[in-house]
Structures are given as structure tokens and as C-alpha cells.
Amino acid sequence: MMKTQITYRKLDGSDGVALVNGGISETQQAKQELANWLELPEASGSAAGRDDVDGRLRNGGIAPESVKFNHISE
Numbered sequence: 001m002m003k004t005q006i007t008y009r010k011l012d013g014s015d016g017v018a019l020v021n022g023g024i025s026e027t028q029q030a031k032q033e034l035a036n037w038l039e040l041p042e043a044s045g046s047a048a049g050r051d052d053v054d055g056r057l058r059n060g061g062i063a064p065e066s067v068k069f070n071h072i073s074e
Contacts, residue, residue, distance in 0.1 A: 002073055006034045008057075009066035016062070023071055030069040031057060038062075 006018040018037045024030045031053045040060040042052070054064040 002071060004030070004033070005070045005072055006030050006037075007066075007068050007070070008034060009063045011058070011061050011063055024069045027067060027069070028053070031064060031067050034062070034067060035060070 001021065002023045004020050004022065004024045006020060006024075008016050008018075010016055018034050020033045020037055024033060035053050035056040038060055040056045042056060057064045057067070
């Protein structure tokens with residue numbers, strides 16, 4: 001089974017890692033998976049799409065531009 005490791009930096013400067021099932025092909029998808037994995041609430045008052053997931057991450061204390069992903073296989 002393919003898994004994807006998502007690394008990110010929190011706004012307080014600390015680093016975080018998430019391990020999600022499946023493959024991810026683009027950063028936007030990685031951001032969405034990370035927001036879901038962390039169970040971050042939907043950002044209120046923002047448009048759907050790219051800004052919405054960035055807002056969810058920011059509200060959750062994560063720097064959206066720091067999200068990176070790397071495939072790993074088991």
C-alpha cells in the first residue's frame with residue numbers, strides 16, 4: 001500500500017509530520033489531506049478551493065507554504 005508522508009511547519013516554528021494513506025500528486029492535494037488528517041474545521045468566510053484549505057491550515061497554526069509531501073511504500 002502506498003502512503004504519503006506530509007511534513008509541515010507550524011506558525012510557532014515547530015515541525016510536524018502526518019502519514020496518510022494513498023498517493024498524492026500535488027501540493028494542493030497534500031494540503032487538503034493534511035487539513036482533513038488534523039481534523040481542522042472549515043475556514044469561515046472564505047471562498048471554496050485553494051484559499052479555503054490555506055485558511056484552514058493557517059487557523060490550525062500551520063504555515064500553508066511549508067507543506068511538502070513524499071511518497072513512501074510499505
